[in-house]
Amino acid sequence: MKKAAVLNKFLFVLPLLWVLLIYPGVSHAVMLDQIVALVDKEVITWSDLYKAMEFDLKDKVRDMSSKERLAFLKNYEKEFLERLIEMKLQLMYAESAHISVSDREIDAAIEDIMKKYSLTKEQFKDALEKEGFVFDEYRKRLGDQILLQKVGSVIVAEKLIVTDEEISKRKKTSKMSKGPLKYKLRLVLVAKKADKEENLLTKKKAEDIYDKLIKGADFKTIASQYSDAPSAPTGGDIGFVGEDEMAKEMLAVVEGMKEGSISKIFISPAGYNIVQLIEKKTLDTEEKLNTEVRAELLNEKSRQVYKDWIKSLKEKRFIKIIL
Incomplete structure (x- = not known):
């Protein structure tokens, strides 16, 4: 398998938005850098925003001229800026809560990626460099991603409870049944x-x-x-x-x-x-059905808890959008 093809695979190990932030070579359409948002004293710049959009939408803008590309990406500015703001908020929360990620955890994650795709460390670095990635920056952002997963798990786990009553109610109102x-x-x-x-x-x-x-x-x-x-x-x-x-x-x-x-x-x-x-x-037994219904309810609740938590973070911080 070619290194570029391998890279395409293991990049998806990261949530895509984190990949956007470690891709240094896609902001060629941005002529001037400027601040587009403030989160307390943290800043998000124009190049941060367009770097993210161009990577995520690269298949759609690949054959466009610079003028066409800028016009197209402008439609996505607010959506992507909101996502970048939410990431800043979560990292700031992690720092204030003294939650961190060790070098050992990051090394283990990289080892898992290399093992999954049968890569040596040199092959891994070569594939990153070929696509314009800097290994140290990739490693840092991977650490940030692990940190956010850790914080999110703590926040969500504290508030997740599914009762037997909720399971019974869901079984009556959903299509899930033994059969x-x-x-x-x-x-x-x-x-x-x-x-x-x-x-x-x-x-x-x-x-x-x-x-x-x-x-x-x-x-x-x-x-x-x-x-x-x-x-x-x-x-x-x-x-x-x-x-x-x-x-x-x-x-x-x-x-x-x-x-x-x-x-x-x-x-x-x-x-x-x-x-x-x-x-x-x-789902041939009542026990299996109950387990499945519980998992569905936990999944729904975790999404809502996370959404509410992000909302609360926004209410506690000074956020100014300058677009």
């Missing part, structure tokens, strides 16, 4: 267009997405970026779907898949679909 084989899936949907010419572009988009996936791109990240399905914000996760709940086009594809595999493109009335099978199981 046939269920498949946990992630979905990328490229919605069909009414116009025939536009639909040709839709097909090409689905093919491009599939090409990224078979080359090792992270399905969750790709779904978040490109899927037209309602599940896009959760990385395409549509949870467990029973055989009796699934569209016939999807069932025909999924029932022959192995866990972890990615389907070829298939067409449904909604458009062009690609699915990843995460897990398959039968």
Whole structure:
């Protein structure tokens, strides 16, 4: 496997936004640097913002002129700036709470990445440098990412409780029940267009997405970026779907898949679909069903707790946006 291809794989080990901040060579469209936001005394600059946008949207802006690129990226300024502000807030909280990450933890994470993709340390560094990454900066940002995971886990874990009453209520109101084989899936949907010419572009988009996936791109990240399905914000996760709940086009594809595999493109009335099978199981006992319902409720609550925590951080800090 070529080093560039390997790099594309292990970059997805990091949440994408952290990758954006360690990519030094993508802000060529930014002519002048300036402060675009203040978080207490911390600053976010124009180049920070455009570096993040250009990396995340690089497939869309690759063939654009500088003028076209700037016009396109301007539409995403507020969204990306909000994400950068939230990252600053979390790092500031970690510092105030005396939560840190040791060198040993960072080294272990890098070792895991190299082991996963069968890379020596020199191959790892070479692949980083070939793509314009500086190893020391990569290591620092990886440490920041581990730190945020640690802080988030503490914040969320303190407030997560699921009662038996909540489980019983969810079982009555949801589709989850004992019965046939269920498949946990992630979905990328490229919605069909009414116009025939536009639909040709839709097909090409689905093919491009599939090409990224078979080359090792992270399905969750790709779904978040490109899927037209309602599940896009959760990385395409549509949870467990029973055989009796699934569209016939999807069932025909999924029932022959192995866990972890990615389907070829298939067409449904909604458009062009690609699915990843995460897990398959039968909820054949009440205990298994209760465990699954509890996990679903914990997942929902953790997202809400995290959202509320970020809101509280914003209320406690001075934030000024200068866009």
